[in-house]
Amino acid sequence: MVLIAPFVAPLLFPALAQSVDYTQHVDVFSGTENGGNNFPGVARPFGMVKLGPDLLNQGTDAYSGYLSNGAFSGFSLMHEQGTGGAPKYGTVSQLPLVGNISNPFSGLTVGRAVADQGSVGYYKAQTTDGVVVELSASSRAGIYQYTFPEGKLGNILVDVSHVLPSFRGQGLGQGYKGGNFTIFPDGHYEGHGVYDNGWNRAPNWNIYFCGYFDAPAISSEVYKGTDVNGSVVQPNGIAASTSGDTRIGGVFSFNATQVVSRVGISWISTEKACSNVDGEIPHGTDLKTVVDDAKAEWNSKVLSKITTTNTNETSLSLLYTSLYFMHLIPTNQTGENPGWESTEPYYQDIFTLWDLFRCSTALMHILQPVAHEEQIRSLIDIWRFEGYLPDARSSNYNGRTQGGSNADNVLADAYVKGVRGAVNWDDGYRAMVKDAEVTPPNDNPDPMAPDSSTKEGRGALPDWLALGYITPRFTRAVSRAVEYAANDFGLYQVAAGLGKDDDAEKYLNRSRNWRNHWNEEQESLGFSGFVVPRNESGFIATDPLTDSGYWGNPYYEASSWAYSWADVHDMKKLIELMGGPETVVNRLNTMFTEGANGGSGMIFDPTNEPMFSIPYLYNYVNRQDLSVLQSRKIAKGYYHTGPTGLPGNSDAGAMQTWLLWNMIGLYPVTGQTTFLIHSPWFESLTVDLGGCKKLEITATGGDGNGDSGYYVQSLKVNGKEWKKNWLTWDDIFAEGGTLEFELGDTPVDWATGELPPSPASED
Template sequence: MLLVVGLLLPFIIHGGANEAAIKRELAADGDLTAYVDIFTGTHSGGNNNPAAARPFGMVKLGPDLLIQGTDSYSGYLPKGKFSGFSMMHEQGTGGAPKYGTVAQLPLVGEVSNPLSRITVARNGNDEASVGYYKAKTSQGVTVELSAANRAGIYRYTFPSSGERHVLVDISHILPSFRGKNFGQGYAGGEITVFPDGHYEGHGVYNNGWNRSPNWPIYFCGYFENTPQGNKTYASSNGDASIEQASGSAFSNSSDVRIGALFTFNETEVISRVGISWLSTTQACQNLETEIPRGTEFSQVVNDSKSAWNKEVFSKITTSATNVDSLTLLYTSLYYMHLIPTNQTGENPGWKSEEPYYQDIFTFWDLFRCGTSLMQVLQPVSYEEQIRSLIDIWRNEGYLPDARSSNYNGRTQGGSNADNILADAYVKGVRGKVNWSDGYAAMVKNAEVQPPNNDPDPLAQDSSTKEGRGALPDWKQYGFITPSYTRAVTRAVEYAYNDFGLYQVASGLGKHDDASKYLERSRNWRNHWNPNATSLGFSGFVVPRNLSGFQSISILNAKGYWNDPCYEASPWAYSFTDVHDAEHMIDLMGGHTGFEKRLNTTFEKSASGTIFDPSNEPMFTIPYLYNYINRPELSVLQSRTVAKSQYSVGVDGLPGNSDAGAMQTWLLWNMIGLYPVTGQTTFIIHSPWFDSLVIDLGAGKTLNITAKNGDNNGDSKFYVQSLKVNGVTWTKSWLTWDDVFAKGGTLEFELGSEPVQWATGVLPPSPAS
């Protein structure tokens, strides 16, 4: 029953009259995948990846759509033509497309030049559910996809007439049309078709957003049907493809594209493909381990749903019945678990007994609230992710701020892996983590400028590969001059990074280091110009040089790689360093001035609202009212953002998902807490549901109840009173040890009007 309904669910989601009832029936049977709308946030710049995938899986098998001039970041576009159906994608990222490698394309009729970058139009709307993707081409082919962790399966249903082919194009990638040196490149490869009809090979690719040099990916493919025939091809500089008599094709040049065309008699064709970063032998082993010969397509789909239910969706359960809210909840959980990729055992760079995760895209997006939620929901995997970061430092010299195709880059602001390690350390992540090495990796970021061996065309002043490129100014002056790009962004983030070092140094008993880095964490103040004004407020972080502060538009200086403020304005960046919140509030005019400034951030005007929900540097701002004991305003502003900017449907995100960063912000809003990364502090606001249970692992749970709420978070969302572990609570914050370390309970009483329930001490401000 579950299988049949599960496969029909895409039709139900997009138009069935009994959608809600069917979803509830499936969920009651334990199939929470029923509440995942795969296409939520796939339009309007959300860039969600609707491909078939497993949690943290290497394979994300989905369509690649092509529109000239439009970047297809995760492969999917709502319009365009199919250029292929490929095994590898990122999730929800901006910057530029990455991967789109190991691709197939079904074709009907005579194919005279298979490597001529053929595209095929779409016929109707694509359909998908967890672990399953379906599309139809204009040539009458139905394409169905599913995935294991390191292997995928295709099911093609061809029309009854016409030649039936499957093209394997080694040179296929996701292109970028943005310029700015973001585009990926194909650099060669090889393919061999064996007498039994299976094929093996590899492709070599480079560049993309992280500017990685050549990297290979290996593949091994089998068809369950015996091909009627097959041919390998090579094409040079756009010339007609030349058939290779040997059944093999090889090229070490980007000028020579290679591939193979398989022809079939049957109308239904099953294709199984394994991938590996190590070898074709390993790719074949991955395939036979995960999707062996004879595996039913439906079994792969069901196994995928089971994995998501067991490993992800069962982590949060609720008594809520509102289908839209449940869809937002479980769809958000889905999209935050696609990357990073668990590549343990598939590390081509070095041999190690440590776990290996990559496709970090990026910590600049994730450190504010994404990684904190990952620790709550996936403590075992999260410890592995921390160990992996440290092992990357051991073998490559620096922690990554971003990483894909086994290569660090780009660093947008600070060395924000420092924040993540600090957050894990203060929240008790130990296990097999070597914290002496972890701290040494953080010190490397804080003390050694990375070499600028390959200057970034968009920011040639210093390395963007890893580390802190503007470190010389930071260490010499305590601020960053305009000789370095993104100076304001880097300064406020370097201060946050140094606070992370203070936290770990304190815990390890390195008291001199702790004092040093605590003092450095206050250096954001050196960019504070008390005379900079905007909308009647005075005092903002601005660029400065050795002669003094420089003028800048406080509201509009939202720039890019070469600018002082990266992707956010001085208005936003002035709120960054919450480890020094008490001092920040004093600089902004005390509690009264701070509240007015926050209120102005959310006020609507003819030119719009200052608060930008699509921009990660603003994620924490709605919750800062708690630092002046006005949590009811944190609830009001954050709930308004959540309810107005997030929704079920293709336009359901306010901006790029950014590897699930947007979804984690929404999930914290549903939970009723917000993490202060690098500290054990959690800001208290208000939960959406009457009851919510979070499985913390090792038999621990956090039980959250809300009495007198509306069980959807729409109106009765103001806290009237709160008990933490049965004890009346008057602080607007709590700590990791209160409810997460051993589990706990939060008992809210909610109402439609605000009351002053928080009368206790303010949230910590350690640097103040």
């Protein structure tokens, strides 16, 4: 195949016309503490470079590089956004130091003098040595501006061995494996590093770099050494290593007070790294130009996609900060794919679809239809060349699959909502069938779940195909079963659309197999019926209040209280099994009752993706008012501005997109065209759908910030009175539309129309 023309994202385009600077409402430090793991550094939308600080605090994982305490171990160009599990990247690093340096590879760190500062496209830190570090970035290059203390020797350490460490003890820490480093006669440097592992258990991967300084160094030395023997200057300006024990890098020393460094990265070669920095941040570019350009790009491409007349700064900060963080990954790496040549787009740093399929990818489709189509095409292309769709992918390697093959859900959702363009849906369907029918090899068993592959696909297929359920010989048996059922429903949707009637019938039937895990006699808090483990001999009892687990357990990261609601495509049957609408209302209410979990909290966990849809399920039993009540209580009670503003791990923006849907007043049902209606926050909200199409949402009677008066009294859709508590893609998104809400302080029975569809329940 012919290699696609390289992705081009020039830094220095003229500032895009933008009458409003939405970046002023973005708090880049939001969710950086309290386990949110947001990345506060500098980046462009979907950019390869995410330049920010790496803080070292022994025993504490810095997932995005940032911690509020600890010492700077470097400022590196590669990070993930909001992830858990174990840190990834922290590669291509510089560290400013003052004075003489005798052994640069002795684990040098430097303290933080004052709290870091940051805004969209700009980051500032000050070390205890008195060095001010200012950062900005383009898509594939970064710029550092150092201000050293007057009269002090300023040094910049480039350490090829630098990675973000992990202290969790799960065997997921990254490893440095070697590389090379060269300082050229004109003073610039090039090289590459080799690394492995991280949360996705990746084998060796290479990243290439090319760096320039705008001030001449009074000395520049290449070092090579080990932790035991120390560092030795390489007289020829070149160092190479094929061992993780032998570190390489360089130290550049300056008499100048201010030094600007420009660095490009590439997954392909040092030549491409140099081309990336020369094309995006050319010689002579100042920091302010890069910052201004970054702000203009974020305003034009992302933040202006949702606008409001609201003037409350707390609400605006939550809105635009959430939009910002949901666009940091996946990474658009088109033209930078080291694995194969293709004419298709290439996105990676998918971390992970298990977190994102419930509501994030649906919002990405609405806000970024072009990028979303490219992401779908990229998923399919990964299948073409690697054999399976990824559920997660980082450093160009699939892994780890936490539950089902949830790329199937993402593809199905795109298909039923009309994503076509250049997507080859015949190939897309074949990729989904591969997930559904072929067990992935377990060539490199995961120590935390050795029973089957966690790299990709559906490792528990042997039981699923032979028995219609999953026995405990497979880890995460129950949570995988309910996800496999949803995955198969996705195949049904695409098969039906493509006219594959026999396949459609088969996968629709398989999508009901979650029922085989339903034990009507399992009880908890007076309610009967939960999805439970089972084997050929029958059901295995658990305690639904305490059965949440991890990789080796029947339920992954949530309890049977949560997973029993998972298969929304079969909701009518689920309501029947639970005992009818009244029991369902009581059961849902119990999940939001303080102390119902036997402690001081709720059964509902706002930090956990398997819970995301639960507040909205009241719509299926004609209690839309309770969907509004419970979802608003969660949004207002657990999401805030500031560093501790997220209730838990961002998970690549998953938390932020849940909040954004709450603000909009809708919730997507993945794999269907259905959107559940709740209640918007603002008096007016405009969503840019692309192609000159817009969704206009207005609300009268509320307080304009969603704090009170949020119950729906009446609704008009496209100017006509609406009586259903749900609508479809075609109603308001396909060509745009309007939603006119009248809100009030007390619930009324406005939604008297038919209930949301339950396609798999129609036997």
